[in-house]
Amino acid sequence: MTLLVLNRRPIVDRIPGWLADLGEDLVLVTAASALRSGAPEPAGYRQVTVVEDYDHPDVEQALVEIGRKHRVRRIIGTTEIDVLRAARVRQRLGLPGQNLDSARAYRDKHRMKTIAAAAGVPVAAMRLLGRVAELDDFVATNGLPCVVKPVSGAGSVGVQVLSDQVAVRRFVAEHAGSAPDRFLVESWVAGPVYHVDGLMAGGRVLQCWPSRMRYPNLDAVTHSRPFISWMLPAADRTGQRLRDLMATVVAALPAPAEATAFHAEVFHCPDDRLLLCEIACRPGGGGIVPTYERALGVNLYAASLRGQAGEDPSAVAGQVEPRQLAGFGWFAPKRGRLLSVPDNCPIPGVYRYAASGRPGTRYQGARSISDNIAKILLAGPADEDLDERMARLESWWDDSCDWLPPEEDAVRHAVGNSAR
Secondary structure (H helix, E strand, O other): OEEEEEEOOOOOOOHHHHHHHHOOEEEEEEEHHHOOOOOOOOOOOOEEEEEOOOOOOHHHHHHHHHHHHHOOOEEEEOOOHHHHHHHHHHHHHOOOOOOHHHHHHHHOHHHHHHHHHHOOOOEOOEEEOOOHHHHHHHHHHHOOOEEEEEOOOOOOOOOEEEOOHHHHHHHHHHOOOOOOOOEEEEEOOOOOEEEEEEEEEOOEEEEEEEEEEOOOHHHHHHHOOOEEEEEOOOOOHHHHHHHHHHHHHHHHOOOOOOOEEEEEEEEEOOOOOEEEEEEEOOOOOOOHHHHHHHHHOOOHHHHHHHHHOOOOHHHHOOOOOOOOEEEEEEEOOOEEEEEEOOOOOOOOOEEEEEEOOOOOOEEEOOOOOOOOOEEEEEEEOOOOOOHHHHHHHHHHHHHHOEEEOHHHHHHHHHHHHHHO
């Protein structure tokens, strides 16, 4: 029996070990970016196909041909780009697993939140733009600021906040020729943002845990702020409300029968309402997978792959209460030249620190939520609110990492050239 593994994450060397006891052959299709430069072909697979442009539409037909050639039993994966096309390939090959109806509900943000709202889940005012000019009608009814995003986007790429009429006019002019139904406009929501991660199957939550984010994802992309998040204590009232909300959302959306990871983001409004931002049927990015594993003993990549392979959901999920709490900081590059980066992190509870930023390098800021020049993982007791430690972590990074702004760097560069 054979499993077709779709992958664009740097986990190819670990996947065979996660699935070894299933006793199945593995055929891998992976993005070239997921492999270490110069590394040998990953072991543990019957066949490995490396794709340079993993997002290209032709990849789907290649998956159909590979699936037929190897008579694959199931198609499994962990990334956003593969949710819909894996469902389409399953349909073409007559394979079990998440179907198109479920995949579309988890990828199309308008469909997702329309279904959730019908089940009583609060969402922000929104409208699918059949014509970009319809943005004016939405603004006239709901006011500014508003947020415009690709319907099937991910990682906050392509998301724009329109704060005034000048920004609205600019957006309409730039996208007047865009295909209809590709943009969703929503009212801006103030307040903290939380994410909830876990495993689901058959319309029910198997296990999950909520975390608070220091900044919304969009801030990491537009202002190069760090992606900082920490898990809430079990006694936290908002945390319990978030877990209850996830049970409602997962029950409302068309469900994959198999155990599958999910990642949801939720706004906490000033009036204490919880509004669903979105939910995805794959593990969250940044440091979510390692912190979840640290706290709950479950690797969401491994559990989701095994679940999609058909393992009984009861065998995939682990403990439901964290043995400790964990958080992370993914620090984005700023615009300018990096002058120095610290060698270690002295904040109590830090158990992993890895800096990839190179002093002397000029950076253009973050392009997506995943861009970073340092990663830090932190853990503490299960009953501790990690808020204070995470604040110290951010302050330490700001004080310990030196940047030369682009304007000053340009002046120094010009002076240096004239001196020669």
